[in-house]
Amino acid sequence: MNLFGRFLISSLLIGTWPTVYAADGQKIFAQGGQDPAAMACLGCHGADGKGVAAAGFPRLAGLPAGYLSKQLADFRSGSRQHAIMEPLAKAMSEEEIQAVSILLAGMPADPAPSVRRQQMSSDPAEKMALYGDWDRQIPGCVQCHGPGGGGVGEHFPPLAGQPASYLMAQLNAWRDGSRSNDPNQLMIGVAKSMTDAEVKALADYFANLVSQEVTR
Amino acid sequence: MKRLIPVLMVLGLGNAYAAKIAMQDQSQLKVPGSQAAPVFVAPAESELPDNAFGQMVRDGYALFVDTRRLMPEAVGNGMNCSNCHLDQGRMAHSAPLWGAYPMYPAYRKKNDKVNTFAERIQGCFQFSMNGKPPAADSAQMTALSVYSYWLANKAPIGVEAPGRGYPEVPQPAGGYDFKRGHQLYRTQCAICHGEQGEGQKIADDYVMPPLWGKDSYNWGAGMHRINTAASFIKHNMPLGKPGSLTDQQAWDVAAWINRHERPQDPRLVDGSIERTRLKFHANDGVNLYGHEINGVLIGKGVD
Numbered sequence: 001m002n003l004f005g006r007f008l009i010s011s012l013l014i015g016t017w018p019t020v021y022a023a024d025g026q027k028i029f030a031q032g033g034q035d036p037a038a039m040a041c042l043g044c045h046g047a048d049g050k051g052v053a054a055a056g057f058p059r060l061a062g063l064p065a066g067y068l069s070k071q072l073a074d075f076r077s078g079s080r081q082h083a084i085m086e087p088l089a090k091a092m093s094e095e096e097i098q099a100v101s102i103l104l105a106g107m108p109a110d111p112a113p114s115v116r117r118q119q120m121s122s123d124p125a126e127k128m129a130l131y132g133d134w135d136r137q138i139p140g141c142v143q144c145h146g147p148g149g150g151g152v153g154e155h156f157p158p159l160a161g162q163p164a165s166y167l168m169a170q171l172n173a174w175r176d177g178s179r180s181n182d183p184n185q186l187m188i189g190v191a192k193s194m195t196d197a198e199v200k201a202l203a204d205y206f207a208n209l210v211s212q213e214v215t216r
Numbered sequence: 217m218k219r220l221i222p223v224l225m226v227l228g229l230g231n232a233y234a235a236k237i238a239m240q241d242q243s244q245l246k247v248p249g250s251q252a253a254p255v256f257v258a259p260a261e262s263e264l265p266d267n268a269f270g271q272m273v274r275d276g277y278a279l280f281v282d283t284r285r286l287m288p289e290a291v292g293n294g295m296n297c298s299n300c301h302l303d304q305g306r307m308a309h310s311a312p313l314w315g316a317y318p319m320y321p322a323y324r325k326k327n328d329k330v331n332t333f334a335e336r337i338q339g340c341f342q343f344s345m346n347g348k349p350p351a352a353d354s355a356q357m358t359a360l361s362v363y364s365y366w367l368a369n370k371a372p373i374g375v376e377a378p379g380r381g382y383p384e385v386p387q388p389a390g391g392y393d394f395k396r397g398h399q400l401y402r403t404q405c406a407i408c409h410g411e412q413g414e415g416q417k418i419a420d421d422y423v424m425p426p427l428w429g430k431d432s433y434n435w436g437a438g439m440h441r442i443n444t445a446a447s448f449i450k451h452n453m454p455l456g457k458p459g460s461l462t463d464q465q466a467w468d469v470a471a472w473i474n475r476h477e478r479p480q481d482p483r484l485v486d487g488s489i490e491r492t493r494l495k496f497h498a499n500d501g502v503n504l505y506g507h508e509i510n511g512v513l514i515g516k517g518v519d
Contacts, residue, residue: 112418118278118286120261132456134303139456144408146418153416155407183407190456 023095025103037091041100044084049107053207056165059158062109066154068101070181079181081173112150112160113209117142125201136193141202144186149206155183164200164207171199245319247381250451254308254379256315258367269362276363279356280304283345285421287356292347293479294415294422294431297360300344300439302452305367308379309451309458315380317368334361343437346479382447387502388464392442394509397472400465404454405473413476428476430518435481441501445470475504480517489515 023033029049032040041060046052049061060068074080075089089097117140121127129149132140142149144156151158159167173179174191182188194202264270279286281304283296298304305313320333327339334357338349350356371377402411408424409415415426426432433439439448450466452458461469485491493506493515505515 116282116285118282120264120274120277122262131304134307137456137458143423143455146423147421150418152418152423184404184454186407186454186456 023093023099025099025101028092028096028100029103033092033096035091035093037087038096039088041104049104050109050161051163051166053163056163056169058162058166059109060104061107063105063157064151064154065098065101065105067157068104069097070154072097072101074181079179081178109158110161110210112146112158113148115142115148115209117147125198125205128198128202129205133193138190138193141206148209159206160209162207164203167203167206168199171203175199245322245381246376247383248376248378250309250383252378252383254377256308256371256377256379258306258312258314259369264366269366272359272362273366275355276359276361276366277304279359280363287350290341290347290350290356291345293345293433294417294426295345295433296425297340299425300448302455305364307452309381309383310448311381312367312379313364314368314371315377317364318371318373318375318377319380333364337361337364342482344433344439346432346434346437346482382444382451384443385447385450385463385466387443387446388467390464392464392467392471394468394472394475396465397468397470400461400469401472404461405469408455413473427473428478430479432478434479435505435515435517436483436496440474440478440505441503442467442470442474443501445474471504475509475514477514477516477518479519481505481515484517489513 028038029041032038041049044052044055044057045060046057049059051057051059071080072085072089072092075082075085078086092100115130117130121130127133128138129141132138132143141159144152145159146152146156149159170179171191171194174182174187175194180188191199264273280297280301283298284291284294300311301307301313302310305311308315316336317333320336321330322336323329324331324336324339327335331339332352334352337357337360338352341347341349405427409427410424413427413429413432415422415431416424422431438444446463446466446469449470450459450461450463454460481492481496483492483496485495489506497503497505497515507514
């Protein structure tokens, strides 16, 4: 991001939070919050916020601010468990959570691959991703997470471009109960209906969707 | 609520007059109850032949799933066929195509004639998709019919198969309540369909369909009936959690959804809501068209 962009975002933040101490999203992202336990995002999630696939650290750039702030709040409450993120989120102030969520939401992300739901699919993972398996009441992933898994609104985050190991960890977290912060328990039932093999295949499918698009 | 009393009376008297006044239903066909377990199994996609017929099935499938994008001239709102027929027309109790195809041709009071299956689909385009139906002999209509025929492969002709349609959910003894319906809508439906029933879009395409307003089904669609919407909701919603609502909840939330304005009934008689109500809605299940709620006339339509 260039200087002008940074200036724009800080002006926005000052405009949004005029009465409280103006938490600087960019500073939190790059250097951490006031409490030293609130470590800088970029250490794990990358300088561009796009995550580190090899380590399974998810992309945050371009995710909806409402989704990000809810996750941080849920790490604090324990409805989403994670050894590193729980203490980190607890060390952040409400203002810091809001500021960094808005910053991350505004950071550029790769566009969602344009995969249409039109063709019958013979590949089991693609079939599950696009159309689901209604014998087990599993909707297609993209029916909520949007075309190409690009995300819909602030409740259905993008799947496309997230590291396979991250997606797999989340589906398994829904299954073992270490993640229970889904609105209306929409994910728990779906995840529990899937087999281990399906969890892995779907995670690979969405992790690789972007590059597949290019080679097609 | 006072204005609902006539509706309830009509319902109560429905049986007594059944012999004289045929219900202006979506269809004169009956829907087996949900207690009748579906037995029909539609053919697997892997069984589809790799020939001209197979290609036509695939074409129909594409139109069925991505209707609005592929047929912009025929779809006047934000809906796809697959919004009301889950699992691409395969799912039991979600008006599956394998349950519908073998029942046509059939007489329909709705247009007072014997309808072919193509004419039945045209009805979907006119009302549920608030659009202009493609010609019965168009390539698109052929593709949709061929897809339906294929799904119904080996189904007996003229047999009301268990699982067809949306099994009727009986109206609760206490009727329905808008306030409870609104509350339920906010907690269970709004996450996908939006607080104002507006659905959710990515770019120009709806991912979750709008439930009222200009881009939703019109006042002539079967879904505008509270009883039909309650049946659909009970057996299909929320997505992936069918049967999770009580009958009462399904009716309450269906009433809340269907008290909102949507595109006008294309059969509008002489520009008069009252005449249209008398001709097409008075004996058409439980609906609010032409009624007044809290001093507001329902059925004015939106463009």
